[in-house]
Amino acid sequence: xxxAKQYTCIGCPIGCPxxxxxxxxxxxxxxxxxxxxxxxxxxxxxxxxxxxxxxxVAISGxxxxxxxxxxxxxIHKDQVLEAVRKIQALKLQAPVKMGQVLIRDFxxxxxxxxxACRTMKRADESS
Ligand code: SF4
Numbered sequence: 001x002x003x004a005k006q007y008t009c010i011g012c013p014i015g016c017p018x019x020x021x022x023x024x025x026x027x028x029x030x031x032x033x034x035x036x037x038x039x040x041x042x043x044x045x046x047x048x049x050x051x052x053x054x055x056x057v058a059i060s061g062x063x064x065x066x067x068x069x070x071x072x073x074x075i076h077k078d079q080v081l082e083a084v085r086k087i088q089a090l091k092l093q094a095p096v097k098m099g100q101v102l103i104r105d106f107x108x109x110x111x112x113x114x115x116a117c118r119t120m121k122r123a124d125e126s127s
Contacts, residue, residue, distance in 0.1 A: 002028060007045050011037035018042040050074035054117070057087055057102075061122050062094035068117040071106060079107050087114060094122045 007018040014034065020042045021028040030042045044050070052074045056066040075083055083106070090102060096116045103114040 005046060007042050009033060009038040009041050011035070011041055020046055022046065049077040051077050051080055053080060053083055053087075055084060055087060057090050057092060059092040059094055059096065059120055062096075062120045063123045063125075064120065067092060067096060067120050069102060069114055070117055071112055072115055073112045075107055075109070075112060083107055094120050095125070096120045 002021050002023050005020045005022070007020065009016040009018055016033050016038050018030060018032045018038055018041070020030045027043060027046060030039050033039050033042070052071060054068070054070040056068050058065060059067040069087065071083075086103075086107075092102070096102075096119065098116055098119045100116045101113045102116060106112045106114050
């Protein structure tokens with residue numbers, strides 16, 4: 001039996017409304033996109049939806065109380081809440097360098113690391 005899902009493409013500000021028809025796990029048709037990125041996005045959302053994760057985490061001994069961090073690749077959408085909990089449990093101590101890997105192979109996925117988005121010196125270090 002053919003069923004349908006609706007998505008909004010996030011590839012650019014136009015936000016094309018995407019219509020995907022599927023029979024079980026088999027995609028039958030995707031429509032509504034203005035360029036190939038939309039079709040690719042609908043396929044990805046149906047097969048393996050993922051989200052990039054950017055947030056901040058507390059850091060001790062630094063000039064600022066929180067460090068911006070991100071995953072270097074998108075993670076499974078249904079793991080985002082658990083991922084945020086794990087990241088918030090991090091105990092960081094300054095100094096940290098931009099790009100420094102804070103958690104390797106995050107959520108059990110090889111090649112997905114949590115990295116620092118900025119350098120954070122110790123509070124008592126001069127600039
Ligand atoms: S399908 Fe193409 S034009 Fe439409 S929102 Fe996505 S990237 Fe933009």
